[in-house]
Amino acid sequence: GAGVSQSPSNKVTEKGKDVELRCDPISGHTALYWYRQSLGQGLEFLIYFQGNSAPDKSGLPSDRFSAERTGGSVSTLTIQRTQQEDSAVYLCASSPRTSGGEDEQFFGPGTRLTVL
Amino acid sequence: AQKVTQAQTEISVVEKEDVTLDCVYETRDTTYYLFWYKQPPSGELVFLIRRNSFDEQNEISGRYSWNFQKSTSSFNFTITASQVVDSAVYFCALSEMNYGGATNKLIFGTGTLLAVQP
Numbered sequence: 001g002a003g004v005s006q007s008p009s010n011k012v013t014e015k016g017k018d019v020e021l022r023c024d025p026i027s028g029h030t031a032l033y034w035y036r037q038s039l040g041q042g043l044e045f046l047i048y049f050q051g052n053s054a055p056d057k058s059g060l061p062s063d064r065f066s067a068e069r070t071g072g073s074v075s076t077l078t079i080q081r082t083q084q085e086d087s088a089v090y091l092c093a094s095s096p097r098t099s100g101g102e103d104e105q106f107f108g109p110g111t112r113l114t115v116l
Numbered sequence: 117a118q119k120v121t122q123a124q125t126e127i128s129v130v131e132k133e134d135v136t137l138d139c140v141y142e143t144r145d146t147t148y149y150l151f152w153y154k155q156p157p158s159g160e161l162v163f164l165i166r167r168n169s170f171d172e173q174n175e176i177s178g179r180y181s182w183n184f185q186k187s188t189s190s191f192n193f194t195i196t197a198s199q200v201v202d203s204a205v206y207f208c209a210l211s212e213m214n215y216g217g218a219t220n221k222l223i224f225g226t227g228t229l230l231a232v233q234p
Contacts, residue, residue, distance in 0.1 A: 031220055043207065043224035056219035091161070101211040101220045102149045102168060107161035 002026070004108035006092050012114045013082055021077045021111045025094030032075050033095075033105060034067060038088035046090075049075060082115045089113070118143050120210050122225035129198055130233050137193045137228045139208030145169075149211045150184065150191045151222065156204040167191060198232045205229050
């Protein structure tokens with residue numbers, strides 16, 4: 001079946017603008033995750049969704065970052081008033097279950113965000 | 117605190133050489149899971165293996181093998197007879213067992229870039 005998809009694949013924006021990044025998880029996967037991959041910081045966890053709720057938002061770097069998930073499926077990560085340090089690849093992952101921690105996470109191809 | 121350390125930033129080998137990628141982890145939990153992911157130049161992370169903290173058996177899958185040692189908090193990955201297609205960044209990651217689903221986040225190491233030269 002289809003894997004995790006993300007759009008856009010690339011996004012170039014100007015400092016101060018808002019951006020929305022989209023993730024379509026694997027159908028039926030209850031858990032959804034956002035991570036960020038940047039040169040200086042490696043792969044960092046941002047937020048975890050269990051269905052439509054987010055019990056762990058501990059990785060969101062500032063209040064400019066927010067995310068939502070609707071219908072237990074699609075998720076949108078929004079970055080307001082983008083800064084140059086937000087430039088990174090944003091990765092989305094999904095997994096079948098929401099408890100246990102043992103499930104493999106299936107990753108999407110990522111969205112490369114460049115803030116000029 | 118949870119932490120994963122991959123001390124080798126880059127490794128370069130010649131095809132057919134064996135190579136071991138090191139991973140050392142820290143956790144206070146007694147139940148946890150360890151993962152290896154591969155990120156080829158195309159960018160998409162590919163799952164390789166999962167290990168739980170109660171299973172210290174080594175595992176072999178084709179040219180890949182994993183050595184899990186709780187005594188040294190290590191989960192090392194060996195590629196035997198490396199091939200050019202093995203060139204990628206390899207990430208080790210840790211997930212703690214959680215009850216009630218409070219979080220399932222992965223804590224990643226910084227990755228090891230493996231370059232296999234022909």
